[in-house]
Amino acid sequence: MIKNINSIQVFNVASETGNVTRAAQLLNISQSSVSYHIKKLETDLGYSLFRRTKQGLDLTEEGAVLASHVEKGLNMIQTGLERVANQAGSVKVALLPMFSSRWLSSRLGGLMELQPDLQLSMHNHNNSFARMHNPASFADLGIQWGKGNWNGFAVHRLWPEKLAVVCSPAYLATHPISRPKDLLLCNLLHVDDNRMWEEWLLMNGVKASATQAQMMLEDRHFQLSSTINGLGVSLFASWLVQEELKSGVLVNPFGRNFETSFAYYLIVPKGEKPSKPVEQFCDWMLKIRGTQAESVYGI
Known part of the structure; x- marks a missing residue:
């Protein structure tokens, strides 16, 4: 039975930092206090929790098991405190x-x-x-x-949702798109991964090429601005780009939207x-x- 929750808190910080000095700084206690609590916890449990190396502290197998449970437990405690507060x-x-x-x-x-x-x-x-x-x-x-x-x-x-294929008027002028397979000659823009494009091409009878030009972007706002600036063709939930299509900064070369599982x-x-x-x-x-x-x- 662990009699002092402080030892658990010290162990948690030490396991995260892997360094006695850094743990002491974060906890605002002395290095000797960190070592004391770790030793006390090891004595109570009957296991070594760390291997002391020149680089710092490495968790033993038992230490790694305890660390995973301590993290979950402290997160649950924090969640409870936040809900009460x-x-x-x-x-x-x-x-x-x-x-x-x-x-x-x-x-x-x-x-x-x-x-x-x-x-x-x-x-x-x-x-x-x-x-x-x-x-x-x-x-x-x-x-x-x-x-x-x-x-x-x-x-x-x-x-x-329904998806719209969109690009800038200037991009469409230099990359004519009238059939789904025309997109194989375009730069396909996407976020996260290319699963949306893979689904769209498959649903429209087009086999994706291993050499397909594509660009992954950080988020949808960046994807939208990149599409408007003529970097390639994008798939968007159609309602997200209604204003851009209405103003003419984007065009839908197929004139319709497409079903999707997303x-x-x-x-x-x-x-x-x-x-x-x-x-x-x-x-x-x-x-x-x-x-x-x-x-x-x-x-």
Whole structure:
């Protein structure tokens, strides 16, 4: 039985830094105190937790097992403390910047009227929330683009999407596009990976070339500006680029949109029961999501 939680906290910092001096600095205690707590913990457990080397501290096999459980435990404690401290209604939301700016931001006023005590904390991510090692430490819930096949999350598709193939008028003038296979001669722009383009080409009877010109960009805002500036051809959820198509800075060479298995999802990490404020935000999102499909896709 461990009698002193301080030894656990010291072990956690030491395992993360691998250095007694650095751990002492972060904990604002002496190096001898760090060594004392580590030794005390090893004595209580009956195992060596670190190998002392010239470079610092290396976890033993037993130390690595303990470190993984300590990290999870301390994260759960932190989550509990935050929930108790924020009973007024704090919700951390992991957002995709383009989704946020073009859909969510204009609707948040309605949520604030319904839930005036709700405190929202927005955290941007580059479609990485579902792949984080510990997503619950980053946000209570998030918006993710993909196919919805993420383990460890409660997953809610917001609406079915249709994709538009778009490029700048200048790019189209130098790269004529009238048939799907014409895209094999174009530079295909994408974010995250090329799965969307692979699906689109397959659904339109085109075999992707191993030498296909393509460019991966950091986020959808950068992808949009790159497309407008004539770097290549992009796939976007059609509602995201309506204004650009209307103004003429982008064109849709096929004049129609395409079905896709990709969509935006509201996802909530599984584990502890969500707090009431998180449930309120989710209920609101899922209640108003139908307005998007009705206004854009007529479904």
